Structures are given as C-alpha cells and as structure tokens.
Amino acid sequence: MELNVTINGEDREFFVDPGMLLLDFLRSEGYLGVKNGCSEGTCGSCTVLVDDKPLKSCIMFVGQVQNKKVLTIEGLGTPEKPHPLQDEFVEEGAVQCGFCIPGMILSANALLITNPDPTEEEIKEGLDGNLCRCTGYVKQIKAVKNAAKRMREEN
Secondary structure (H helix, E strand, O other), X not given: OEEEEEEOXXXXXXXXXXXXXXXXXXXXXXXXXXXXXXXXXXXXXXXXXXXXXXXXXXXXXXXHHOOOEEEOHHHOOOOOOOOHHHHHHHHOOOOXXXXXXXXXXXXXXHHHHHOOOOOHHHHHHHHOOOOOOOOOOHHHHHHHHHHHHHHHHHO
C-alpha cells in the first residue's frame, strides 16, 4: 500500500506491506529509539505518539498510521536542544540503562500535552504501562513533575 504519514514533523510517503508491525517499519527507517522489549504491548519500550496519543508500536500495523502524525523520541528534542523531559530525566538521574526511557518520555509528553500541571497520581497513571527494570520510578516521576513546571514557566 501507499502510506502517507507524518513522522517527527516530516511528511513522508512509503510503499509498505500494511500488515508489517509499526515497530519494525520505524526501526527499518532508522528510528532506533523505538525498542522491542516484549512484542506483546505490555512493557512500553516501543511507545510512540500517534496523533499525540501514546500507543504501543509492537502491536500496531503500519497501515494503521495512514494519514496520521507519528512522533518518536528522535523527533522530541535534539542533542543541542533537548526537550525539557529529556533534560529532567538526565538531571534527576532517572536514566540508567536507557532502554525504556524513550517510551516513558513519550508517554510523559502525551500526558503533558493534555495536562500541563499533573498531580503525582496523574503522572503515575500517565507512565502506567512503561516498565523499567533498573529504577524504582521515583526519579522518573520527579523528572516529569520538574519538566511540567519548567514547560509551564517557559510558556
């Protein structure tokens, strides 16, 4: 099928097998921040934003993103100008091995798009479905809270 999709703000056109997993498609196109952790949609390492909603790319077909916006971690910030969530995750020491972090940051970003001043409970709910084997989530929650404050102050 002909796939028309916006990836990280860039309109793109591809010829794809619509039954290919979105995760495999994105990785084949060089978006390596999308990770395969479980292949069943439970760990969150493959999370991307589709039209600003966090979805698990390991259980989605590429054909499902026809005419949609997809955001991967590569589109959130740059090494020169990281997104406040990326900055705060580093600042708080919320990153250890880093495998789960792209999906976790994208889930947090989706939360902050709809709720710029979340409570700690809302942050926990926003990160639900993103598993981390290295940390106890305390630093990630604090990083999201700090990023939310920073983003409100910048706006």
